[in-house]
Amino acid sequence: MTVLLDRFPALVRCDFDAYEGEVVFVQGPNGSGKTTLLRLLGGLVEAFAGSVxxxxxxxxxxxxxxxxEVSYLAxxxxxYEELSGRENLSFFSATASCDLERALEWTRRFGLIxxxxxxxxxVLSAGQRKKMSAAIALSRRTELxxxxxxxxxLDQATKATLDRGLLELAQAGRTVIIASHELDRIATLASRTYRMSNGTATLMGSS
Ligand SMILES: Nc1ncnc2c1ncn2[C@@H]1O[C@H](COP(=O)(O)OP(=O)(O)OP(=O)(O)O)[C@@H](O)[C@H]1O
Structure with a gap:
């Protein structure tokens, strides 16, 4: 598929697929199209050509x-900045199929008090904000x-906890697609890796 953003070709004849129960890594340098690919799959941008x-x-x-069917952690x-984390969790459980008990459990696993x-x-720190958002993303009843x-x-301990959570989702049959620069985490997490370059994706290998 090809995606034009303000006439800029952010994805160019990009082939990509992911299957049920997979953790797929999308890596590549800044500006190579990783976020655009995720946004395309989430229905947040449209393909100019090709099929999705x-x-x-x-x-x-x-x-x-x-x-x-899709959760997107951007x-x-x-x-909501003026609501507490607890109120945000309640809001997402009421409106975005987030399992409140599970989200609270994730906040505990991430060390939030x-x-x-x-x-x-x-008022939360950058890492605490990320943990709260990740707790919601891990707790939504979506397939992707x-x-x-x-x-x-995130600190090292939290990265490891998050990785365990992502693997648990995949083991439960969910599909997880991750855009990341953290190449050292790929080996333990990903079943397949795509390398993005100038808007195209190349499959690097399977484990
Ligand atoms: N709204 C837009 N209008 C024009 N060009 C855009 C727009 N949004 C993104 N782009 C361009 O599309 C390209 C791909 O951007 P994208 O955010 O997908 O890259 P990325 O691989 O996620 O980068 P990073 O690692 O820095 O997050 C970049 O060159 C960017 O400047």
Missing amino acids: LVFGRDPKTEARAVRR HSYQM DRDLDVRFR LLIDEPHAL
């Missing part, structure tokens, strides 16, 4: 149905998780 199918559906014509979080859940989201730079901002 997410669980057999075209995100262009069935955007709503696709979004119900660089910037779609959290009651105080972190009760202060306004905007798209996750952009999941390890950025």
Whole structure:
């Protein structure tokens, strides 16, 4: 598929696939098209040419149905800054098929304490914000998780906890697609890796 962003070819005849229960890594230098690929799969940008199918559906014509099956954890979080973490979790459980108990469990596994859940989201540290957002992403009842730079901002222990969570999702049959620069984490996590370069994806190998 090809994606033009403001006439710039961000993806160029890019071939990509992922299967149920897989963790797929998308790596590549800055500006190579990783985020654009994730946004395309999440129905947030449209293909100019080529075809995109997410669980057999075209995100262009069935955007709503696709979004119900997809969680997307982006660089910037779609959290309410003036609400507490706990209130944000409640909101996402009411509106975005997030399992509240599971999300609270994830906040505990990430080492967040009651105080972190009760202060306004905007006062949390960068890493705490990331943990709260990741807890929601890991707890949504969707078949596909798209996750952009999941390890950025996290300490080593939390990176390992997150990786275990991503593997648990895959073992439960969910599909996880990760854009990341952290090549050292690929070996333990990914079943396949694509390398992006100038908007095209090359399959690097399977484990
Ligand atoms: N709205 C836009 N208009 C024009 N060009 C854009 C737009 N959004 C992204 N691009 C361009 O598309 C290319 C791919 O961007 P993308 O964000 O997908 O890269 P990336 O691989 O995720 O980079 P990074 O590792 O820095 O996050 C870049 O050259 C970027 O400048």
